[in-house]
Every structure is written in C-alpha cells, then in structure tokens.
Amino acid sequence: MSGFVPGTTGSGNQTFPLATRFALRELRGGLKGFYIFIACIALGVAAIAGVTSVSRALTEGISREGQAILGGDLSFRLIHREANAEEAAFLDSLGAVSGVATMRAMARRLDGSEQALVELKAVDDPYPLYGSLDLQSGQPLTTAIAQQDGVWGAVADLALLARLNISVGDTIALGRTTLRISDVIEIEPDKLAGGMEFGPRLMVSEAALPDTDLVQPGSLIRWHYRVRMDPAPSLETLSGVVESVKQNQPDAEWRIRSRANASPGLQRSIGRFAQFLTLVGLTALVVGGVGVANAIRAYLETKREVIASFKCLGATGGFVFQIYLVQMIVLALIGIAIGLVIGALIPFAAGAALSGVLPVQLAANIYPAELGLGLIYGLLTALAFALWPLGRAHDVPPTALFRDIVTGGAKFPRKRYLFATMVTVVALAAIAILLAHDKTIAGVYIVASAGAFLLLVIVARLIMFAAKRLPSVRSTELRLAIANIHRPGALTPSVVLSLGLGLSLLVALALIDGNLRRELTATIADQAPSFFFVDIQSHERDTFQTLLEDEAPNANLQSVPMLRGRIVSLNDIPSEDFVPAQDGSDWVLRGDRGITYEATLPDNSTLSAGEWWPEDYSGIPLVSFDAEAATDLGLVIGDKVTVNVLGREITAEIANMRDVEWQSLAINFVMVFSPNTFAGAPHAHLMTLGWDEEVPTDAELALLKTVSNTFPTVTAVRVKDAISQVNDLVAQLAWAIRGASSITLIASVLVLAGALAAGHRSRIYDAVILKTLGATRTRLIIAYGLEYAILGLVTALFALVAGGVAAWYVITQIMGGSFVVMPVTAAGAALVALVLTVGFGLIGTWRVLGEKPAPVLRNL
Known part of the structure; x- marks a missing residue:
C-alpha cells in the first residue's frame, strides 16, 4: 500500500520535497484556524523589530547630530577652574575653540518677591560652533546678550519667565548683578550635552560672569571648551586625537568627549530602555508561542482523518511531521x-509622532540587522512551540489519532523532538542574553520568565488536580464548571498560560512604579531636608548659618565642606581601564563626584568595616568608601584611590567602609577623606536645613526669599521641587513602559481567544448534548461563566504572587529600596483577569449555544 505514497519510506532528504508538495497543497484551503497563530508571531516580531529599529534610529540620530549636541568635534571639561594659558594654547592648536561655563544659581525679581533656581550658561562670541541657537524674535545671540546702558542682556527658557512672572524686557537679579531678559530661547543645539537639569535655562555672555560674583574658589562651576576641527575629521581620526591627548598630557584633569559619544548618558539610557522593551517583546513572543502550540494542536485535531489516511497508505511518522512542519514554517514566515x-x-511613525517630544531627531530608516533580529526571534519562537505538538503526531497510530480528543494526548514526543525543542529554547535565550545591553539583567529576566512559564504549567496542572478531587457540590452549574476545568481537553492550561505571563509582567511593573512613587513622595520626602544650600563661601559660612538659625530656630542644620573631583585610578589602574567586580557598577568612575573631609563619622552612616581615623590624624591621606560601591567595584580596605581635585592628583588609602542611608537625601558622599588630605585647599560649603515636623509651604518660600536676597551668590535647592521633577520623569517613564508592556497583554488576549477557538468544537458537542438532556441556555451560561471566573481568579492570584516577587527583587535587591504590597494594584490585576477570561469565554460560549443540535447529533 506504500505505493500510493511514493518515496515516503526513504530518507528525510528524499521525502522532504514530496512532503513540501503535500504541505503546500493542503494550504490551498486558506488560512482558517491560523489567524491567531499569525497574529501572535506578527505582534512579537513587530515589537522586537520596531523597538530595536527605534533604538538604532535614536542612536544614529545622536551620532548624526553629534557635533551640534556636543557643541564641537571635541569637548574638554574642567571643574572649578578655567583652562590655564598652556592648556588654552594647546586647545587653540587643535582648531577653533568656544568656551562655555555652566553652573546652577538663583535668579530673582528685583523686588525680591520671586526667585527660581536656574541652569546658568555663560557663552563666548564663537558659540555655537555647530548648530544654531534660535531665539523667539530671530535676533542674533550676540546682540541679545550684549551689554546695553550698563546692563547685561540675557536669554532664557519660557519656563523661567512663567516662574518669575516676568516678560521680555524686564530685569532680574543674578548674583550681585542685574540682567535684562531680551529674548526667549526656542532651540538650544547643545542642550542634551548638559545632562539632567533642575531649572530652566538662563544664558548670558561669558563677559558678564565676573559681575555676578558667582565664581569663587571652590564654586561648583564647569568650564567646557569645544573644538571645531577643519576639515571635519572622521571618527577614527577623533579617536586618535583623544588617545594622543591622554598620552601626551596624562596629568591634565579635563574630561574629553568626542562627537562619537556626544551624549553618553542618553545613549546608555536608550540602550537600557531598548533592552527592556526587547525583552518585553520577547515575552510577548513567548506568550504568543502558547498560541502557536494551541493553533497547531487544534489544526492537527481537524487533520486526524488526513493523517490517518497517510498512515494507512504507508506514510511514516517522519513524513507526516515534515508535512506539517513545512506548513508551520510557511505560516510563521x-x-x-x-x-x-x-x-x-515604526521608526518613521515614531519620528513623526514624537518630533516635538524627543530631544533628538530620529534617523528614521530601514535597518536590516534589526529586522533580521526580529526574523530570528520569530522563527525560533515558532519552532520552539511547534516542535512539541508536531512531534507528538510522529508515533501515534491512526486509531489513537481518532481517539486523541478523548484521551487528551498526554504522551511525550520522541527524544529527537524533545532535544530539538530544548536546543531551540536555549538558542533563543542565548541570543537574548548575548545581544543585551546588560547581560546580567537579561539573564535574570530570561530565568525569571522561564521559571514563571514552568510555574504556570504546574499551577494549571494543580488546578486540574484539585478540581478533580473536590467533593461534589449541590449546584449543578458549579459542578459542571468544576468538571470542565479538569476534563480531558480542558482549556485550563491554555487559559492559565496565556494570561499568566502577561499579567505577571504588568503587576510587576505597576508595583515597581508604585513603590518608586511612594519612595519619592512619602519616604524620601519625609526624611529629606527641606533645602540644600550650595556654594557657601568659607568667609560667609558663619554669617549664613546665623541667618538660618534666626529665621528657622527650630530647624535642623548640617554643614560640611564640599569639593568636586573625579577618580583617576584605583590601585594605580586608570579608571577607564578598571574592570569592576560587578557589571553596571562603574557609575562611581563616570564623571565628577562630590567629596568631603570629616574628622568624625558622618551622620546617616554606619561603619561596616575598618576603623575611623583619630580627630587629630596627620598621617598619609585616608579615605572612607561607601561599602556597597566598594563591593561592586571589588575594593577592599588598604586599596589605593587616586582622585583629581582642583587640578591636583591625590592618592589616599581606603581605611574603612560605611553603610550609607542614601534614601534620606541627607548629606552623603561616596568618599569621605581625612581632614589633612585637603589642608589649605580652597573650597565651598554645603548646608542642609530641615524640620522635624511638617512646615507650611509659605514658611519655606519665605525662608527661600530671605536667603536669596541676603546671600545672592548662594544657590538654594528646594528638595520638594527636585522630588516633584523626578517624580514627573518617573511617571512619564512608567506610562511609556506600561504602554510598551501592554504588547504582552495583547498577545495574552490573542492566545486566550485562540485557546477558546481551539476548544470551540468540543464545546459545541457538550452544549448540544446538555441542551438535548434539558439544560437551558441560562444554566449553561452560568456554568461556563463560573468556569472562566475560577480560572481567571486563580491566574490573577498567581500573577500577584509572581509579579510581587519580581517587583520585590527589583526594588530591594537592584535599587536598594523598601517594598510594600499595594492592594489597589492587586484588585486591578484580578479585575483584568476576570474581565478577560469571563468576557471572552462568554462571547465564545454564546456562539456555541447558538449552534443547531440536529447537524451535530447526526455526526455523533
């Protein structure tokens, strides 16, 4: 009889062309039954390809606009001081130079009624070397900030005018001078290079800076020297120049950046966010994979007679597997x-929709590598979830295939198919980890997702096990619902798997968001001081403290000396070459750090290792290091830390380590040095003020007004304003993450709909027989509704536990915060699960109950 199916007893290579012909012939009947399959794959692939393409477009946009963002081909940054004559001559030898000074300061109305923290930027005539600074009136910047009638001009963000309630043409006070607001900034080309801002921009001429009296020894001011090289150098040439400068001037304390990394902080953020969204897309694919398996299983049920015919005519199990594998691949493609x-x-749509929101224009394009990544993810996911159900059909005899709907088909496929499934899953996880921005986080995410998936399988089996052993109940509807949960071919595994992962992810994100908000608005806000006062000069410190004690006699004051410096090397290893003990812990080595010196152990710190130095210590420089940062970097007591402060490199030995309460926002530093380290060095002071009890906002603003008018060169930061701004950023990010993560929930809904559709055939038989035996439509709807409600509630409970554990890990172990469970989030997750399961279930049930009994009964 094998002659009716020629070639099916040959090797795989010989039978595959024939299997392909059969597969394509069967597909002529259309795609009915595979729409969910295709939608699940398409959704996950679109998410991954779109996210990675948008990330690439943003990165390309930053690189393309790198000169304008950085302000030059190269940027050299110094802190506390200007470049000396030798350094300035060297910079001039590289090309055209523009100098910019940035610092935070207080701007005030002349009558002292209003004041605001501003991001001050003092620019020279060549600024900007690249790009264009556009003003509202269209006048040149040099004209707008020039001195007229003895008053310097200034341009500002519109937000500053709103905060001070002033208009263009009005005058304000800055430090010890007066400025006239001559225009409003519309476009600032190098705004991204400045990092996070706590106030609106105020831009003045560099020549006006001395009149403000803000620049004092130790003032927290940064000088940026941008260089424009002619002709425009390639990135390789720039890299060579940077390396040459580092080698020829190893003692120079400036930080060098090229247009290739014009905004490294933004690029890191884009990379991390893209990694998260890629993992979300992968989760959507995994959830969709359940739909793939359901669709193939349901499709094979409809092909029982065809497969039985193939087997009876001599077709091997391998031949049958090849036919439906080809069909699966075609549909997956x-x-x-x-x-x-x-x-x-997506990059083109995102560029158009977010043109006024994003800080840089997307370089929208078609990126083959990113699309190829989506192709690989989609194909591997389809294979991972298709091989198992396809493999089960290999060894099942025709009689068992006809009985499969009754027995449930719990038999495992052959080892070759198990091995192929395992290899595909491992390959999928390996690619996700190897291509991740942070491999540790990606690995944790993959392991957690796999664990959640296995737990969901176990939960589904436990639900069926428990339902089967429940004592009989009197309610007919409830008894039928419980029986449907554990009967052969039940929807329980599909429903639990389809919703479990998506809901767990959303619960975790909601709890993380809620705990971050609570930490910011409640815990930190209660513990944090009300004000930070920066750039208090040594000769003003006592007078300033006296003023605060008079104006706020019940407040708590804390004052420490403050300098800025950067870590040059650890144990004589340059910071750029130092490899931390843990990935992602090199934040201490990036940029400048606030540092101080103390004779005694600071408040909000606990000594965790080593001993504190005596108050009259006069030996070699010693430093106390934050214990968590030291552990992440792999430092121990006795190691050497070299910092550059005010142009001098100082090497100190780690004498002890401290556990620091960063959440309190009190005065804390990663590094605290022994007092003899900076003897005689010019520096300013940092002071905080806070109350033990709640103080009215009017009292805080009155104190701010007094301080700003009496000490115009001191910068005051109101903590509530800073927390509010950070909270707004967290809220925007949370909405973006929730929106992106909803892709997983959409995939869950698709899979749920597919699972219900797959069970449609058996539900028709059940409904018809029950209606024939006297069951009414109302009683059947109640029974099915109870079934879906029970499954939805159990799935929601699992999501709460799994999502809660994931959120707890992120908040406590990664972010170092405190975690609380939020009942509203729990109720919301349960409601979503119930609405989806009961809603989709009853919609499908209503269609089932509308079937005519006669055609079904004739085929029984």
Whole structure:
C-alpha cells in the first residue's frame, strides 16, 4: 500500500520535497484556524523589530547630530577652574575653540518677591560652533546678550519667565548683578550635552560672569571648551586625537568627549530602555508561542482523518511531521513578514509622532540587522512551540489519532523532538542574553520568565488536580464548571498560560512604579531636608548659618565642606581601564563626584568595616568608601584611590567602609577623606536645613526669599521641587513602559481567544448534548461563566504572587529600596483577569449555544 505514497519510506532528504508538495497543497484551503497563530508571531516580531529599529534610529540620530549636541568635534571639561594659558594654547592648536561655563544659581525679581533656581550658561562670541541657537524674535545671540546702558542682556527658557512672572524686557537679579531678559530661547543645539537639569535655562555672555560674583574658589562651576576641527575629521581620526591627548598630557584633569559619544548618558539610557522593551517583546513572543502550540494542536485535531489516511497508505511518522512542519514554517514566515513590515515602519511613525517630544531627531530608516533580529526571534519562537505538538503526531497510530480528543494526548514526543525543542529554547535565550545591553539583567529576566512559564504549567496542572478531587457540590452549574476545568481537553492550561505571563509582567511593573512613587513622595520626602544650600563661601559660612538659625530656630542644620573631583585610578589602574567586580557598577568612575573631609563619622552612616581615623590624624591621606560601591567595584580596605581635585592628583588609602542611608537625601558622599588630605585647599560649603515636623509651604518660600536676597551668590535647592521633577520623569517613564508592556497583554488576549477557538468544537458537542438532556441556555451560561471566573481568579492570584516577587527583587535587591504590597494594584490585576477570561469565554460560549443540535447529533 506504500505505493500510493511514493518515496515516503526513504530518507528525510528524499521525502522532504514530496512532503513540501503535500504541505503546500493542503494550504490551498486558506488560512482558517491560523489567524491567531499569525497574529501572535506578527505582534512579537513587530515589537522586537520596531523597538530595536527605534533604538538604532535614536542612536544614529545622536551620532548624526553629534557635533551640534556636543557643541564641537571635541569637548574638554574642567571643574572649578578655567583652562590655564598652556592648556588654552594647546586647545587653540587643535582648531577653533568656544568656551562655555555652566553652573546652577538663583535668579530673582528685583523686588525680591520671586526667585527660581536656574541652569546658568555663560557663552563666548564663537558659540555655537555647530548648530544654531534660535531665539523667539530671530535676533542674533550676540546682540541679545550684549551689554546695553550698563546692563547685561540675557536669554532664557519660557519656563523661567512663567516662574518669575516676568516678560521680555524686564530685569532680574543674578548674583550681585542685574540682567535684562531680551529674548526667549526656542532651540538650544547643545542642550542634551548638559545632562539632567533642575531649572530652566538662563544664558548670558561669558563677559558678564565676573559681575555676578558667582565664581569663587571652590564654586561648583564647569568650564567646557569645544573644538571645531577643519576639515571635519572622521571618527577614527577623533579617536586618535583623544588617545594622543591622554598620552601626551596624562596629568591634565579635563574630561574629553568626542562627537562619537556626544551624549553618553542618553545613549546608555536608550540602550537600557531598548533592552527592556526587547525583552518585553520577547515575552510577548513567548506568550504568543502558547498560541502557536494551541493553533497547531487544534489544526492537527481537524487533520486526524488526513493523517490517518497517510498512515494507512504507508506514510511514516517522519513524513507526516515534515508535512506539517513545512506548513508551520510557511505560516510563521507569513506572520514574521507582517511583523517585519510593521517593525520597519515604526521608526518613521515614531519620528513623526514624537518630533516635538524627543530631544533628538530620529534617523528614521530601514535597518536590516534589526529586522533580521526580529526574523530570528520569530522563527525560533515558532519552532520552539511547534516542535512539541508536531512531534507528538510522529508515533501515534491512526486509531489513537481518532481517539486523541478523548484521551487528551498526554504522551511525550520522541527524544529527537524533545532535544530539538530544548536546543531551540536555549538558542533563543542565548541570543537574548548575548545581544543585551546588560547581560546580567537579561539573564535574570530570561530565568525569571522561564521559571514563571514552568510555574504556570504546574499551577494549571494543580488546578486540574484539585478540581478533580473536590467533593461534589449541590449546584449543578458549579459542578459542571468544576468538571470542565479538569476534563480531558480542558482549556485550563491554555487559559492559565496565556494570561499568566502577561499579567505577571504588568503587576510587576505597576508595583515597581508604585513603590518608586511612594519612595519619592512619602519616604524620601519625609526624611529629606527641606533645602540644600550650595556654594557657601568659607568667609560667609558663619554669617549664613546665623541667618538660618534666626529665621528657622527650630530647624535642623548640617554643614560640611564640599569639593568636586573625579577618580583617576584605583590601585594605580586608570579608571577607564578598571574592570569592576560587578557589571553596571562603574557609575562611581563616570564623571565628577562630590567629596568631603570629616574628622568624625558622618551622620546617616554606619561603619561596616575598618576603623575611623583619630580627630587629630596627620598621617598619609585616608579615605572612607561607601561599602556597597566598594563591593561592586571589588575594593577592599588598604586599596589605593587616586582622585583629581582642583587640578591636583591625590592618592589616599581606603581605611574603612560605611553603610550609607542614601534614601534620606541627607548629606552623603561616596568618599569621605581625612581632614589633612585637603589642608589649605580652597573650597565651598554645603548646608542642609530641615524640620522635624511638617512646615507650611509659605514658611519655606519665605525662608527661600530671605536667603536669596541676603546671600545672592548662594544657590538654594528646594528638595520638594527636585522630588516633584523626578517624580514627573518617573511617571512619564512608567506610562511609556506600561504602554510598551501592554504588547504582552495583547498577545495574552490573542492566545486566550485562540485557546477558546481551539476548544470551540468540543464545546459545541457538550452544549448540544446538555441542551438535548434539558439544560437551558441560562444554566449553561452560568456554568461556563463560573468556569472562566475560577480560572481567571486563580491566574490573577498567581500573577500577584509572581509579579510581587519580581517587583520585590527589583526594588530591594537592584535599587536598594523598601517594598510594600499595594492592594489597589492587586484588585486591578484580578479585575483584568476576570474581565478577560469571563468576557471572552462568554462571547465564545454564546456562539456555541447558538449552534443547531440536529447537524451535530447526526455526526455523533
């Protein structure tokens, strides 16, 4: 009889062309039953391809606009001081130079009624070397900030005018001088290079800076020297120049950046955010993979007679596997193609929709590498979830295939298919980890997702086990619902798997968001001081403290000397070459750090290792290091730390380590040095003020007004304003993450709909028989509604536990914060699960109950 299916007893290579012909012939009947399959694959692929393409477009946009963002081909930054004559001559030898000074200061109305923290920027005539600074009136910047009638001009963000309630043409006080607001800034080309801002921009001429009296020894001011090279150098040439400068001037304390890394902080943030969204897209694919498995299983049920015919005519199990594997690949490629088209269009749509929101213009384009990544993810996911159900059909005899709907088909496939499934899953996880921005986080995410998936399988089996052993109940509807949960071919595994991962992810994100908000608005706000006062000069310190004690007699004051410096080397290893003990812990080595010296152990710190130095210590320089940062870097007591402060490199030995309460926002430093380290060095002071009890806002603003008018060169930062701004940023980020993560929930809904559709056939038989035996439509709807409600509630409970554990880990172990469970989030997750399961279930049930009994009964 094998002659009716020629070639099916040959090797795989010989039978594959024939299997392909059969597969394509069967597909002529259309895609009915595979729409969910295609949609699941397309959704996940579109998410991954779109996210990675947008990330690439943002990175390319930053690189393309690197000169304008940085303000030059190269940027040299000094802190506390200007470049000396030798350094200035060297910079001039590289090309055209523009000098910019940035610092925070207090701007005030002349009558002293209003004041605001501003991001001050003093520029010279050549500024900007690249890009264009556009003013509202269109006048040149040099004209707008020039001195007229003895008063310096200034331009500002519109937000500053709103905060001070002033208009263009009005005058304000800055430090010890008066400025006239001559225009409003519309476009500032190098704004991204400045990092996070706590106030609106105020821009003045560099020549006006001395009149403000803000620049004092130890003032927290940064000098940026941008260089424009002619002709424009390539990135390789720039890299060579940077290396040459580091080698030829190893003692220079400036930080060098090129247009290749014009905004490293933003690029790191883009990389991390893209990694998270890629993992979310991968989660959507995994959830969709459940839909793939459901669709294939349901499709094979409809092909029982065809497969039985093949087997009876001599077809081998391998031949049958090849036929439906080809069909699966064809259908997966259709879904992947749809996803790739959508993913390729997302950067263009995002560029148009977010043109007024994003800080840089997207370099929208079609990126083959990113689309290829989506293709690989989509194909591997389809294979990972298709091999198992396809493999089960290999050894099942025709009689068992006809009985599969009754027995449930719990048999495992052959070892070759188990091995192929395992290899595909491992390859999927390996690619996700190897291509991740932070491999540790990616690894944790993959392991957590795999663990959640396995737990969901176990939970589904436990639900069925428990339902089967429950004592009989009197309610007919409830008894039928419980029986449906554990009967052969029940929807329980599909429903639990489809919703579990998506809901767990959303619960975790909601709890992380809620705990971060609570930490900011409640815990930190209660513990933090009300004000930070920066740039208090040594000769003003006592007078300033006296003023605060008179104006706020019940307040708590804390004052410490403050300098800025950067870590040059650790144990004689340059900071750029130092490899931390833990990935992602090199934040201490990036940029400048606030440092101080103390004779005694600071408040808000606990000595965790080593001993504190005596108050009259006069030996070699010693330093106390934050214990957590030291552990992350791999430092121990006795190691050497070299810092550059005010142009001098100072090497100190780690004498002890401290546990620091960063959450209190009190005065804390990563590094605290022994007092003899900076003897005679010019520096300013940092002071905080806070109350033990709640103080009215009017009292805080009155104190701010008094301080600003009496000490115009002291910068005051109101902590509530800073927390509010950070909270707004967290809220915006949270909404963006929730929106992106909703992709997983959409995939869950698709899989749920597919699972219900797959069970449609068996539900029709059940409904018809029950209606024939006298069951009414109302009683059947109640029974099915109870079934879906029970499954939805159990899934929601699992999501709460799994999402809660994930959120707890992120908050406490990664972010170092405190975690609380939020009941509103729990209720919301349960409500979503119940609405989805009961809603979709009853919609499908209503269609089932509308079937005519006669056609079904004739085929029994």
